[in-house]
Amino acid sequence: MESRRVTKTLEDQWMVERQVREIYDYFYSIPPNSHLELQRDKHFDYLTRGLRKLGPSFSVLDANRPWLCYWILHSITLLGESVDAGLENDAIDFLTRCQDKNGAYGGGPGQMPHLATTYAAVNSLITLGSPKALSSINREKLHAFLLRMKDPSGGFRMHDGGELDVRACYTAISVASILNIVDDELIHGVGSFILSCQTYEGGIAGEPGAEAHGGYTFCGLAAMILINEVNRLDLPRLIDWVVFRQGVEGGFQGRTNKLVDGCYSFWQGAVAFLIQRLNLVVHEQLGLSNDLGTESDDSSESELSAEEEHLEVTSSHVQEICPPQEGQENASDTTKIADTGYEFINRPIAMQPLYDSMYLQQYVLLCSQVDGGFRDKPGKGRDHYHTCYCLSGLSIAQYSWTDEADSPPLPRDVFGLYSRNLVEQIHPLFNVELDRYYEARKYFSCL
Amino acid sequence: MDSSEEKRTRIPFKERPDWADVKPVPQDDGPCPVVPIAYTEDFSETMDYFRAIYLANERSPRALQLTAEAIQLNPGNYTVWQFRRVVLEALGVDLHEELKFVDRIAGENTKNYQIWHHRRWLAEKLGADAVTNELEFTKKIFSQDAKNYHAWSHRQWVLQALGGWEDELAYCQQLLEDDIYNNSAWNQRYFVVTRSPLLGGLAAMRESEVNYTVQAIRASPENESPWRYLRGLHKNDTQSLVEDSQVASVILDVLTSNNSHVHALSFLLDLLCHGFEPSQELKSAVDVLTPQSCSPDLALTKRVCSILELADPMRVKYWNWRKSTVPVQSATCQNTDRLADLCARMSDL
Numbered sequence: 001m002e003s004r005r006v007t008k009t010l011e012d013q014w015m016v017e018r019q020v021r022e023i024y025d026y027f028y029s030i031p032p033n034s035h036l037e038l039q040r041d042k043h044f045d046y047l048t049r050g051l052r053k054l055g056p057s058f059s060v061l062d063a064n065r066p067w068l069c070y071w072i073l074h075s076i077t078l079l080g081e082s083v084d085a086g087l088e089n090d091a092i093d094f095l096t097r098c099q100d101k102n103g104a105y106g107g108g109p110g111q112m113p114h115l116a117t118t119y120a121a122v123n124s125l126i127t128l129g130s131p132k133a134l135s136s137i138n139r140e141k142l143h144a145f146l147l148r149m150k151d152p153s154g155g156f157r158m159h160d161g162g163e164l165d166v167r168a169c170y171t172a173i174s175v176a177s178i179l180n181i182v183d184d185e186l187i188h189g190v191g192s193f194i195l196s197c198q199t200y201e202g203g204i205a206g207e208p209g210a211e212a213h214g215g216y217t218f219c220g221l222a223a224m225i226l227i228n229e230v231n232r233l234d235l236p237r238l239i240d241w242v243v244f245r246q247g248v249e250g251g252f253q254g255r256t257n258k259l260v261d262g263c264y265s266f267w268q269g270a271v272a273f274l275i276q277r278l279n280l281v282v283h284e285q286l287g288l289s290n291d292l293g294t295e296s297d298d299s300s301e302s303e304l305s306a307e308e309e310h311l312e313v314t315s316s317h318v319q320e321i322c323p324p325q326e327g328q329e330n331a332s333d334t335t336k337i338a339d340t341g342y343e344f345i346n347r348p349i350a351m352q353p354l355y356d357s358m359y360l361q362q363y364v365l366l367c368s369q370v371d372g373g374f375r376d377k378p379g380k381g382r383d384h385y386h387t388c389y390c391l392s393g394l395s396i397a398q399y400s401w402t403d404e405a406d407s408p409p410l411p412r413d414v415f416g417l418y419s420r421n422l423v424e425q426i427h428p429l430f431n432v433e434l435d436r437y438y439e440a441r442k443y444f445s446c447l
Numbered sequence: 448m449d450s451s452e453e454k455r456t457r458i459p460f461k462e463r464p465d466w467a468d469v470k471p472v473p474q475d476d477g478p479c480p481v482v483p484i485a486y487t488e489d490f491s492e493t494m495d496y497f498r499a500i501y502l503a504n505e506r507s508p509r510a511l512q513l514t515a516e517a518i519q520l521n522p523g524n525y526t527v528w529q530f531r532r533v534v535l536e537a538l539g540v541d542l543h544e545e546l547k548f549v550d551r552i553a554g555e556n557t558k559n560y561q562i563w564h565h566r567r568w569l570a571e572k573l574g575a576d577a578v579t580n581e582l583e584f585t586k587k588i589f590s591q592d593a594k595n596y597h598a599w600s601h602r603q604w605v606l607q608a609l610g611g612w613e614d615e616l617a618y619c620q621q622l623l624e625d626d627i628y629n630n631s632a633w634n635q636r637y638f639v640v641t642r643s644p645l646l647g648g649l650a651a652m653r654e655s656e657v658n659y660t661v662q663a664i665r666a667s668p669e670n671e672s673p674w675r676y677l678r679g680l681h682k683n684d685t686q687s688l689v690e691d692s693q694v695a696s697v698i699l700d701v702l703t704s705n706n707s708h709v710h711a712l713s714f715l716l717d718l719l720c721h722g723f724e725p726s727q728e729l730k731s732a733v734d735v736l737t738p739q740s741c742s743p744d745l746a747l748t749k750r751v752c753s754i755l756e757l758a759d760p761m762r763v764k765y766w767n768w769r770k771s772t773v774p775v776q777s778a779t780c781q782n783t784d785r786l787a788d789l790c791a792r793m794s795d796l
Contacts, residue, residue, distance in 0.1 A: 200679025
């Protein structure tokens with residue numbers, strides 16, 4: 001074989017590295033200034049304008065308007081802002097028009113329902129958060145739609161006659177879980193399908209045989225956690241793959257030997273973040289809990305009882321919100337299937353982040369951030385999708401050492417000016433703001 | 448008609464006599480929609496007519512033509528694509544013609560889910576006939592973008608559903624000669640080696656594949672792809688990995704060279720965790736790389752982690768975590784030591 005010569009991969013990579021290095025050199029050569037700061041006002045303007053008006057070039061997103069809603073509303077919420085009552089009403093009204101009469105949401109009024117736009121619409125309404133928003137979702141019909149999208153392989157199709165992949169599994173399970181409409185029929189076979197998508201590299205692909213990819217890895221891991229089958233994945237291999245996806249630039253790449261992209265700050269960052277609460281499962285897979293006289297033995301036992309405690313808290317908490325009704329089946333069993341999202345967020349973070357969270361924040365703020373919005377990388381244009389996922393990734397990184405119930409992140413965990421840069425916290429399985437998630441959970445628990 | 452011709456000669460639907468009977472259906476956006484798009488007149492009108500046809504479930508030649516126009520305006524509209532499939536089936540259209548239509552649209556839109564899904568649907572209908580065309584088509588895409596995810600998924604689907612495996616390993620080889628860092632090509636190689644009905648399966652192919660991979664590593668030791676591939680080749684058989692002298696040899700060579708050591712060290716760490724007994728040469732190579740701050744009593748696995756903490760500082764927390772979770776000895780020593788440990792504890796009681 002020829003010795004190393006410059007290939008396209010290397011050429012592309014060096015070009016990006018050079019651009020990023022220029023940016024870092026510049027910002028570290030001048031006194032600390034506003035670029036180490038989150039440009040809140042500019043982002044808010046960019047986002048609210050998009051909510052109100054989009055130019056003709058957005059016609060190519062005409063079948064993705066709930067996504068635009070979600071990218072924008074979620075970003076606004078992460079900035080700690082909200083939309084006025086008028087805009088909120090308009091959003092609820094619009095999304096309701098996207099809701100199909102037989103359940104679930106399409107890309108626009110009159111379009112066929114689709115799992116991705118359903119996920120986006122549901123998350124948007126949960127982000128808006130009012131009873132009016134939440135009650136607008138027809139859960140029974142949505143459940144029926146999910147069942148229609150279910151495939152014999154165990155996976156889901158994105159729409160009637162549509163493609164089948166790990167994204168569809170995640171969007172279906174996420175929506176079912178957050179709306180409290182999960183059942184055995186929906187879950188059956190999903191775990192096996194996702195497992196068959198874990199590749200030799202350790203990450204997860206969209207379909208069996210395809211390449212390990214950050215977006216699909218997030219979807220696969222999150223779905224497995226929600227259906228309580230995460231122990232079936234080879235987690236040590238997955239961890240090894242994801243930590244190597246952080247590049248010299250500080251940001252994450254989607255696949256091995258590809259280029260950094262701001263949106264993977266969330267897709268890959270969240271994978272790393274989810275792992276931090278899975279240390280028990282990981283240690284078990286590494287055969288550690290069986291070792292005699294090791295430190296991990298003691299700590300795993302206490303963590304186990306802490307986890308059991310949390311599960312009990314979960315069941316009793318739900319019973320507080322929703323007193324058992326006559327004839328209702330064993331509430332705690334249903335809770336355990338339906339409430340994995342809540343149970344997960346209550347697990348202690350017992351592992352430090354395995355990636356460099358400050359360096360990730362640096363990439364997002366110095367390379368992806370522009371004057372109003374965020375972009376993939378220097379040289380690319382901004383868009384609402386990247387704004388959403390760069391901010392979500394920033395949140396993940398800032399809160400990577402914070403246990404949910406506790407105090408806010410320490411200044412040492414936040415890049416740049418703490419008072420300006422701290423964003424809101426998200427639920428890493430659903431990617432909605434955490435307080436909105438709790439409200440929704442409360443609302444849908446009793447239904 | 449291609450899209451540039453259409454722009455010049457497009458007649459609005461309301462002026463087309465063969466559409467006079469259709470009442471266009473405006474979009475039900477409501478009085479104050481959010482994320483409203485400033486559609487062009489052509490776009491609005493086309494979609495108004497589409498909605499009319501869609502709601503009436505009209506499966507006619509003019510409906511087919513309409514979906515083509517709507518797709519040109521927004522190839523991401525999955526509702527239009529799905530309806531087009533319904534019309535194609537109802538009309539019994541020659542799908543070879545449809546393939547030509549898709550080829551034209553695909554030119555500008557190589558990353559569009561709907562187009563690839565439609566291609567897959569078409570190929571499934573056309574069956575074995577479609578193999579050569581689909582493999583050629585994806586090859587063309589790869590000549591512009593050798594890592595296009597949709598194209599690779601499509602190619603894999605074609606091979607599994609319709610066949611055409613004969614030249615696939617050779618094709619991977621060619622792509623890797625063009626760019627040894629192309630991880631999609633490595634992934635495809637794994638796909639072929641493990642799933643091709645023409646080859647003997649992973650176990651049968653392992654030796655020649657290890658040979659190939661080790662050569663690739665020597666040519667580019669800092670290239671992550673062949674290292675992951677090498678792990679993948681031994682996925683369910685760590686014993687063969689631990690006993691493979693080619694593997695031990697390439698690790699030694701990389702560690703004693705001036706090239707980046709990170710992947711070699713990481714691989715060595717995994718081997719040690721699986722019970723690998725390193726040669727004296729390999730141990731010496733590790734000694735050379737061990738920082739002064741490391742206690743010489745520290746177990747080999749932990750020492751490798753310490754080296755990695757310095758050699759790969761971005762992942763210092765990962766290597767630190769690995770240090771806390773690695774076995775301190777190889778598996779064969781572990782059992783003897785467990786027994787000794789247990790005896791020691793019992794004597795404390």
